[in-house]
Amino acid sequence: MALLWLVIVGGIIIGLQGVWFGRPALRRLKYTREFSKLRCYAGDELEMVETIANEKRVTVPWLRLEAMMPGSFVFRSGSGMDISQGDIYQNHKSIFTLKPFTRITRKHPIICSKRGIYTLNTVTMTGGDLFGVWRSTQPIPVHLSMIVYPSLVAAEDLPAIYQVWQGEVEVSRWIVEDPFLILGVRPYGAGDPMNRIHWKASARTGELQVYKQGWTADPQSWIIVNIQESEDMWSVVTRPEPIERALSYAATAAAVAIGRGLPAGFAHNGYRxxxxxxxxxxxxxxGSPHLELLLEAMAETELKCMVPMEQFLNDEVKRNEEVHQARSYLLITSYVSTAMEHEIARLNEQGHRVTILPVEPDHISTKSSKAVSA
Structure with missing residues (x-):
């Protein structure tokens, strides 16, 4: 009989504590999650700040928070979370005990190891009583978007041809001819295109004369990344390391050019x-807003080819038939095919300058690793 009463009393106590602690466990709880910055470069360290507050008179015996995070977010050991690591995502679990009218703030150092655009939508909150009689679960919307730019590369780590391109672009600010500014005529010289010949002046002087053009202050600089890792590759990239390095080269070139007051554009032949x-x-x-636009475009680049690079360059040739401004191209690529060389030569014939920046020098011939210029 005593044992029966013990069981009955114990059951009543467990039931009462379940009603007292378990049923209101998730009531009047507030949770926020934010990052110290929402834009950074791959390899940067930042902080994820969690704040949870119990705004009622009743203690929460246990509270579990679960969230899916990108696998590329590297948390330091001892972060106070149970992490189940996967290739793409990682599952985070945190356990709290909250006294009445208590606020807890925790800071977790994170290293963003890979570029990309990451979205965090919800955190799942689960709470209950001491014995687990009552348990309730509630999703908490967070709506965070993190943009991780490609990492920047030190100037000495870039292929030497980059310094040549950079110097040519800066010098070209003052020596690139403006096709819309005609100052007169001059004798024909080697390399002058046929469409610049002034036939009336040539007939009058008896020698070939060409239009003498003025100079433009800022030529257009284009940074182009070839998403293809080889000529035979199609669709999804199987070796991402060279392409990721190419995007890092592109981010560095854009940051340096815009930082020096030069205009820069960006293009690639992949999906986004x-x-x-x-x-x-x-x-x-x-300007800085334009640099952020370029870096964001690099961050959202998918390693999947949309069109072959030779077709992309061919489209560029056709587009330039309607544009009369000199362009300086920096083509960042893992290879140069015969078809690509043909399109590059056509760009040169139009009066543009193409510099090939190799991603893996061992995979690029000596001829194609040089700057190809008009």
Whole structure:
């Protein structure tokens, strides 16, 4: 009989504590999660700040928070969370005990190891009583978006040809001819295109004469990344390391050019997050807002080819038939095919300058690793 009463009393106590602690466990709880910055470069360290507050008179015996995070977010050991690591995502669990009218703030150092655009939508909150009689679960919306740019590369770690391109672009600010500014005529010289010949002046002087053009202050600089890792590759990239390095080169070139007051544009032949059916092209412009636009476009680049690079360059040749401004191209690529060389030569014939920046020098011939210029 005593044992029966013990069981009955114990059951009543467990039931009462379940009603007292378990049923209101998730009531009047507030949770926020934020990052110290929402834009950074791959390899940067930042903090994830969690704040949870119990705004009622009743203690929460246990509270579990679960969230899916990108696998590329590297948390330091001892972060106070149970992490189940996967290749793409990682599951985080945190356990709290909250006294009445208590606020807890925890800071977790994170290293963003890979570029990309990451979205965090919800955190799942589960709470209950001491014995687990009552348990309730509730999703908490967080709506965070993190943009991780490609990492920047030190100037000495870039292929030497980059310094040549950079110097040519800066010098070209003062020596690139403006086809819309005609100052007179001059004798024909080697390399002058036939469409610049002034036939009336040539007939009058008896020698070939060409239009003498003025100079433009800022030529257009285009940074182009070839998403293909080889000529035979199609669709998804199987070796991402060279392409990721190419995007790092592109980010560095854009940051340096815009930092020196030069306009820079960006393009590639791959897909992008929420992109259209045409390859990405962002026209050259100046300033920090434009640099952020370029870096964000690099961050959202998918390692999947949309069109072959030779077709992309062919489209560029056709587009330039309607544009009369000199362009300086920095083509960042893991290889140069015969078809690509043909299109590069056509760009040169139009009066543009193409510099090939190799990603893996061992995979690029000596001829194609040089700057190809008009």
């Amino acid at each position: 997050v929420n992109g259209g059916r045409d390859p990405l092209r962002i026209e050259p412009d100046y």
